[in-house]
Amino acid sequence: MFLTFFARGDLKKMLTIQIHQLLTVGVFICLLSAIALFGLETGLMGHGWSDVIDINTWGLVFSTHFGTIWRWELIIAFLSCLALCLNKRRDIVLMLMASAQLIGLGFIGHTVIHQGWVAKIQQSNAVVHLLACAYWFGCLMPVFFCSRFLYKAKQHNDARFALKQFSRYGHVAVCLVLVTGIINGLFIIPMPYNWGALYIKLLLIKILLVFVMVLIALYNRYYLVPKIASGSETSNKRFIYLIWFEWSLALVVLLLVSLFATMSP
Amino acid sequence: MKSLKPAYLIKLLLLCVSLFFIQPSLAHAKLTTANPSANAVLQASPKELAFTFSEAIELGFSQFTLMDSKQHPMAIAKPSLDATNPNQVHIQLAQPLVAGVYEVQWQVLSVDGHKTHGNYDFTVK
Numbered sequence: 401m402f403l404t405f406f407a408r409g410d411l412k413k414m415l416t417i418q419i420h421q422l423l424t425v426g427v428f429i430c431l432l433s434a435i436a437l438f439g440l441e442t443g444l445m446g447h448g449w450s451d452v453i454d455i456n457t458w459g460l461v462f463s464t465h466f467g468t469i470w471r472w473e474l475i476i477a478f479l480s481c482l483a484l485c486l487n488k489r490r491d492i493v494l495m496l497m498a499s500a501q502l503i504g505l506g507f508i509g510h511t512v513i514h515q516g517w518v519a520k521i522q523q524s525n526a527v528v529h530l531l532a533c534a535y536w537f538g539c540l541m542p543v544f545f546c547s548r549f550l551y552k553a554k555q556h557n558d559a560r561f562a563l564k565q566f567s568r569y570g571h572v573a574v575c576l577v578l579v580t581g582i583i584n585g586l587f588i589i590p591m592p593y594n595w596g597a598l599y600i601k602l603l604l605i606k607i608l609l610v611f612v613m614v615l616i617a618l619y620n621r622y623y624l625v626p627k628i629a630s631g632s633e634t635s636n637k638r639f640i641y642l643i644w645f646e647w648s649l650a651l652v653v654l655l656l657v658s659l660f661a662t663m664s665p
Numbered sequence: 666m667k668s669l670k671p672a673y674l675i676k677l678l679l680l681c682v683s684l685f686f687i688q689p690s691l692a693h694a695k696l697t698t699a700n701p702s703a704n705a706v707l708q709a710s711p712k713e714l715a716f717t718f719s720e721a722i723e724l725g726f727s728q729f730t731l732m733d734s735k736q737h738p739m740a741i742a743k744p745s746l747d748a749t750n751p752n753q754v755h756i757q758l759a760q761p762l763v764a765g766v767y768e769v770q771w772q773v774l775s776v777d778g779h780k781t782h783g784n785y786d787f788t789v790k
Contacts, residue, residue: 444778445723445774464723464725464776465721508778510777512720513775513776515721
């Protein structure tokens, strides 16, 4: 998204070269993890490891609600690998594919526990949450690469423009992450809250980490960025370190979510 | 900026308020009702077993067993989902049950991908 909508001119070419390898590795990991998750889910639904390689059980899994969604996740992950070969419009095609995969994730797991209009609201909310999180987390790496061009005369203006654009929509994305996250919690966690439950404890750690991420984002945007604009190299270095720290926190948040999404709240 | 009409604001407010009245699910299917129910004492054999779970069920990965007083599995028909309610499972009995204590054993996979299981007894006089 950063490459497609925010980067322009010479900066776009430079960033494309830098991010291409990362993007390629990411797309292949996406396909491999989609296959691995299908295998693990087959074993969990069936009778363990023996069913992971049983073709009949695969057929049964594809007939479940999870399977009907996951077949599309697999197809899109495979098509994304093919899209890496495109010369034109590769970035926008990959962005659309990734968005489609994220939308699919909004229709499995704890978002299918309700029915009717409640389910529709919960799933729409989850989709918005996933897309907003992906914008925030996904753009941090390009932001890191882009911020290194702030002191290069040729790309300075384009880098400033791209970071401004990211920041403008970033405000909306962060607000959506917080609001949809709270709504999601209301849908899933039964009241009164059992504060001793592992699910709640991990969720609280996640909320704390997201809170720290929001503080870093605000500090970067409203304290460091004006200083960088006035030519402070120290602030630029601190900005880059904090982007890395924010990215690391986001990674821990993702790992936490992967863990407690499998538990019963 | 174009101002919002009061009707839209009321609808938005109602939507927000309604979110607080949604009964959160336990996210893993629980048996909410069964017919015959746990520890029921029936005067005659039931025609079918019916189960209602807290979530929709994946029948392909769910198992139901009816054990007689001697813990032998009874012949039962293939479970089927209710046409209007995917949380509900019906199982026709192959033959009427004679007097005795019966145990129902169930293991279900809910649509969120989690397995749960349980068992209970009922008596036919």
